[in-house]
Amino acid sequence: MRKAHLHIKGNEVRKNKINPYIFGHFVEDIRDHMEAMLAYSLKGMDFEDESAGASGVSAAWQSYTDGKNTRYALEPAAPKHSGHSQKIRIFSADQCVAGIAQRVEVKGGVAYRCKLVARATAEIRQVRLAIVDRATGEQLCETFVEAASHNWREYAAELKPARRCTNAEFRVEISSVGAAWRDSVSTGTLWLDHVSLLPQDAVGNVKKEVVDMTKRLNAGMMRIAGNYISAYHWEHAVGPELERPNMINEAWGGWTSKYFGTDEFLRFCRDIGVEPLICVNAGSGTPEEAADWVRYCNDDASTPFGAMRAANGQVEPYSVTYWEVGNEIWGPWQVGHCGAEEFAHRYVAFAKAMKEADPSIKLMACGHTQPSWNKPLMDIAGEWMDYLTMHIYHGFNQFPIHTETPKESRYKSIVTFAENTRRAVNRAREIIESNPRHRHVKLAITEYNTMYYPNTIRCGLPEEHTLEAAVANAGNFNEFIRNSDLVEIGSYSDLVNGWLGGCIRVGDQYSDQFRGKVTGASGNNDVVYG
Numbered sequence: 001m002r003k004a005h006l007h008i009k010g011n012e013v014r015k016n017k018i019n020p021y022i023f024g025h026f027v028e029d030i031r032d033h034m035e036a037m038l039a040y041s042l043k044g045m046d047f048e049d050e051s052a053g054a055s056g057v058s059a060a061w062q063s064y065t066d067g068k069n070t071r072y073a074l075e076p077a078a079p080k081h082s083g084h085s086q087k088i089r090i091f092s093a094d095q096c097v098a099g100i101a102q103r104v105e106v107k108g109g110v111a112y113r114c115k116l117v118a119r120a121t122a123e124i125r126q127v128r129l130a131i132v133d134r135a136t137g138e139q140l141c142e143t144f145v146e147a148a149s150h151n152w153r154e155y156a157a158e159l160k161p162a163r164r165c166t167n168a169e170f171r172v173e174i175s176s177v178g179a180a181w182r183d184s185v186s187t188g189t190l191w192l193d194h195v196s197l198l199p200q201d202a203v204g205n206v207k208k209e210v211v212d213m214t215k216r217l218n219a220g221m222m223r224i225a226g227n228y229i230s231a232y233h234w235e236h237a238v239g240p241e242l243e244r245p246n247m248i249n250e251a252w253g254g255w256t257s258k259y260f261g262t263d264e265f266l267r268f269c270r271d272i273g274v275e276p277l278i279c280v281n282a283g284s285g286t287p288e289e290a291a292d293w294v295r296y297c298n299d300d301a302s303t304p305f306g307a308m309r310a311a312n313g314q315v316e317p318y319s320v321t322y323w324e325v326g327n328e329i330w331g332p333w334q335v336g337h338c339g340a341e342e343f344a345h346r347y348v349a350f351a352k353a354m355k356e357a358d359p360s361i362k363l364m365a366c367g368h369t370q371p372s373w374n375k376p377l378m379d380i381a382g383e384w385m386d387y388l389t390m391h392i393y394h395g396f397n398q399f400p401i402h403t404e405t406p407k408e409s410r411y412k413s414i415v416t417f418a419e420n421t422r423r424a425v426n427r428a429r430e431i432i433e434s435n436p437r438h439r440h441v442k443l444a445i446t447e448y449n450t451m452y453y454p455n456t457i458r459c460g461l462p463e464e465h466t467l468e469a470a471v472a473n474a475g476n477f478n479e480f481i482r483n484s485d486l487v488e489i490g491s492y493s494d495l496v497n498g499w500l501g502g503c504i505r506v507g508d509q510y511s512d513q514f515r516g517k518v519t520g521a522s523g524n525n526d527v528v529y530g
């Protein structure tokens with residue numbers, strides 16, 4: 001799905017449902033980041049990725065067999081599903097076992113719910129599910145699923161590993177041992193369309209550790225948005241999960257998780273007690289589509305879109321107040337990129353449609369740190385907005401830091417980052433206050449962070465925050481507080497992992513504090529820390 005921003009505000013603010021100012025963080029939903037946040041143990045659950053090519057096995061999975069003629073192929077998906085189905089065919093002449101496997105990390109003593117969408121030829125009576133220690137081969141748990149039909153069926157099972165293992169392997173396996181089949185047509189074949197593994201301690205489908213740690217942040221707001229949003233269609237990620245299409249992140253590449261759509265996001269906000277902020281697709285989307293999203297979230301169940309929401313499990317309206325139109329539309333990395341005047345007229349069309357759907361909502365327009373964007377936007381559309389948004393990122397592109405810069409000089413540069421923040425806010429203030437038609441508009445910093453690039457001090461470890469970056473981000477935060485008559489929302493990027501450093505870190509690829517961005521398992525890749 002997307003990128004969500006979490007904002008910190010005081011308990012009194014939350015209790016009274018008012019908004020003097022909100023500060024905080026966000027979750028960025030590029031595929032790897034969302035997978036770090038979600039509790040699913042497996043990747044490629046719908047066999048959507050065909051990049052494995054000639055092997056016939058969907059990416060993220062590996063084949064294994066002790067036979068000589070096992071065949072693997074990707075075929076069309078089950079009805080109402082997207083992606084592919086994974087075909088596994090064995091032969092009785094091989095007298096073998098075969099299947100697919102994936103490396104996982106598992107907790108000890110915690111039950112895992114396994115869901116399969118599968119079909120099999122009549123000779124395949126059962127499917128074995130197992131978790132083993134990759135290093136020793138020790139079996140940590142197993143169960144068998146009775147294959148009931150040649151047609152697609154959904155199956156459920158439970159696995160409970162005997163102990164914690166950070167280098168485990170999950171296996172889906174069939175066998176021809178002791179069998180004698182007519183080896184023709186499709187004899188001895190299993191097709192899998194979905195395989196998932198979810199620990200029972202998950203909160204919805206989010207890691208319990210992430211939820212617990214997020215609650216401790218005293219969060220005020222969570223934003224769902226990001227670069228993928230400019231090509232995102234909300235209706236693709238509501239309703240039964242298995243019937244949702246797999247979605248490409250057209251801005252940054254990779255996949256957008258279909259398992260964290262509107263309802264999952266808003267339930268997550270409810271679970272951690274925060275106000276949601278939804279950013280709508282103003283790139284390839286339409287005003288009507290955005291207005292329907294408002295209706296889905298806020299209409300009574302007696303209306304068409306309210307009834308759709310109720311059918312998906314939420315009868316009462318979510319009552320989402322804060323809506324943002326467009327994410328960084330000024331950037332060429334966005335689908336629907338355009339100039340300021342074009343976006344201003346586009347924004348007005350969105351605002352009119354969304355306000356017609358629910359006049360009580362608060363609207364934000366995609367702003368910039370540059371007056372050349374903000375001034376025409378405010379002149380044309382200012383009276384239609386409650387907030388002008390801004391993203392503030394600092395790094396070596398704004399300051400003379402390079403790989404040879406001494407540490408002392410880097411420190412002097414990085415602690416001046418807040419001066420740039422002050423200048424951006426002041427220039428926006430001048431524009432907002434220049435005309436009584438838009439003097440009511442407030443400023444929402446819906447993304448900010450300090451990049452400490454190039455980070456050579458930590459010897460090639462991830463681009464995590466250093467103490468110098470902490471000082472710089474504190475300076476940014478102080479600037480927001482000093483301008484809190486104007487800046488009502490300040491959103492630190494990211495919540496979980498992220499491309500430059502989330503305040504919650506999960507897993508090997510982005511955040512292993514012991515090894516950094518290196519291949520292989522460290523034994524700490526299931527660690528969640530702040």
